[in-house]
Amino acid sequence: MKSIFEGIQVLDLTRIIAGPLCTQTLADMGATVYKIEKPGEGDDTRRMGPFLPDAEHGGDSNDSALYMAYNRGKHSITLDIATPEGAALVRRLAAQCDVVVENYKVGGLRKYGLDHESLSAGRQDLIYCSVTGFGQTGPMASRPAYDFILQGMAGMMSTCGQPDGTPGGEPMRTAIPVVDVVTGLYAAIAILGALFHRERSGQGQYIDASMLDAAVALNGHLALGFLMNGVNPTRVGNTNPIAAPSEVVACLDGHLIVAAGNNGQFQSICKVLGHPEWAADARFDSNAKRVAARSDLLAQLAPVLATWRQQDLLQALQQAGVPCGPINNMAQVFAEPQAQHRELALTLPHGRGSDVPSVRSPLRFSKTPVEHRSPPLLGAHTRDILCDKLQLDEAAFQRLREQGVV
Numbered sequence: 001m002k003s004i005f006e007g008i009q010v011l012d013l014t015r016i017i018a019g020p021l022c023t024q025t026l027a028d029m030g031a032t033v034y035k036i037e038k039p040g041e042g043d044d045t046r047r048m049g050p051f052l053p054d055a056e057h058g059g060d061s062n063d064s065a066l067y068m069a070y071n072r073g074k075h076s077i078t079l080d081i082a083t084p085e086g087a088a089l090v091r092r093l094a095a096q097c098d099v100v101v102e103n104y105k106v107g108g109l110r111k112y113g114l115d116h117e118s119l120s121a122g123r124q125d126l127i128y129c130s131v132t133g134f135g136q137t138g139p140m141a142s143r144p145a146y147d148f149i150l151q152g153m154a155g156m157m158s159t160c161g162q163p164d165g166t167p168g169g170e171p172m173r174t175a176i177p178v179v180d181v182v183t184g185l186y187a188a189i190a191i192l193g194a195l196f197h198r199e200r201s202g203q204g205q206y207i208d209a210s211m212l213d214a215a216v217a218l219n220g221h222l223a224l225g226f227l228m229n230g231v232n233p234t235r236v237g238n239t240n241p242i243a244a245p246s247e248v249v250a251c252l253d254g255h256l257i258v259a260a261g262n263n264g265q266f267q268s269i270c271k272v273l274g275h276p277e278w279a280a281d282a283r284f285d286s287n288a289k290r291v292a293a294r295s296d297l298l299a300q301l302a303p304v305l306a307t308w309r310q311q312d313l314l315q316a317l318q319q320a321g322v323p324c325g326p327i328n329n330m331a332q333v334f335a336e337p338q339a340q341h342r343e344l345a346l347t348l349p350h351g352r353g354s355d356v357p358s359v360r361s362p363l364r365f366s367k368t369p370v371e372h373r374s375p376p377l378l379g380a381h382t383r384d385i386l387c388d389k390l391q392l393d394e395a396a397f398q399r400l401r402e403q404g405v406v
Helices: 020-028 065-070 085-096 115-121 147-153 178-201 211-218 221-229 263-272 276-280 287-292 294-303 310-319 330-335 339-343 384-389 394-402
Strands: 010-012 034-036 049-052 060-066 075-078 099-102 126-134 206-210 244-249 254-259 325-326 343-350 355-357
Touching: 010 294, 020 034, 020 065, 020 099, 020 126, 020 294, 060 065, 060 355, 065 244, 065 276, 065 355, 075 147, 085 115, 085 384, 099 178, 115 126, 126 178, 147 178, 178 206, 178 211, 254 310, 263 287, 263 310, 263 339, 276 384, 287 294, 294 343, 330 339, 384 394
Parallel strands: 010 034, 010 099, 034 075, 099 126, 126 206
Antiparallel strands: 049 060, 244 254, 254 325, 343 355
16 A cells, blocks of 8 residues: 555545644545635635745735645645536535535535535445534534634633733633644544444444534543532643642743653752752652742742753753753744654645645654645646546536636
8 A cells, every 4th residue: 555545535625724634634644635615716714824925926826824734635626516517516526535524514515415414325335524613413503613712612711821810811822723623633533433434334424523522622631620520720821730840931041841740850950050958948848849839939940040041951951851841933843953853844846836835744654654745726626627537528617617617
């Protein structure tokens, strides 16, 4: 096998992030993914910058960082599914696919004959995955959903940010659309499981992937702790509530993460800072005591830490065996020797005639390595798929083009 999903065909009726990340994950593993985009517009993320320049027409193209981050390796087909002709062509394509992934509102594809019930009729082996905000059932099933709102609704924002009563103490979202991302990954995992089940049984199945479900699951031990004792977790900022000193500390020229979880590591910090006597202080001679006296401990550490340059302190603590690390900006991330060794930044040939940047997939297989392929230009594969795969003749294709269907 050249790739794990060589020969697997996926119909991609998704937009924005969660659904596209799911299908990109399948494409990275070798699946052929047919992404249906609206003629002239494409995925909404094609209009959310920054953009690649349009060398032919000047200004910005519709190839944005947001689009290219979640649509690598796909075939872009521009078809208007709101027209009878467009919907019929997509149904013909779906009939040749193993997997369908969509993220329309609940029931939104039924009028086009592209819902699970319609496409699975006579297809016992079809795997159909619906990605929605709140799932297919329940009082909120019909509502649209957005990552930011789900970060708040699912509880995670209540646990992120500085504590109440401190400067900047309010709930905080993540800059990364983490709900979209985790939903897309869970959806991909579910499809992998369904493909394995089909391999054994010959049966397809329906997957109901919900952003709310994924976001609540992401709370992990915080959610389980509440279910066990009824106590809401509180925001603690950058402090580890069960270890000290384990937080972000200020240096002369920046910040550093220090995560000392035991007495030996604390003793090493004290030696590096030139104050071994702190380790013998009765207030700080166990982790439990250090957690209880965190304010007093930081009052001792902060003035000394502030005299160190970040890189000097980082090197000294690492040599002493103290867990620590920098807070990198993106430039520093890709300058890290380990990131460069792992080739996390890469370039891919693009349809605009130049290489474009990409971020390496974290999936690493010894026998079937991921094949990184460029994100598609809008509609780049429309003619090939319709004429070659669906056997549409040139005259019929031109009529559809004149009518705006493709």
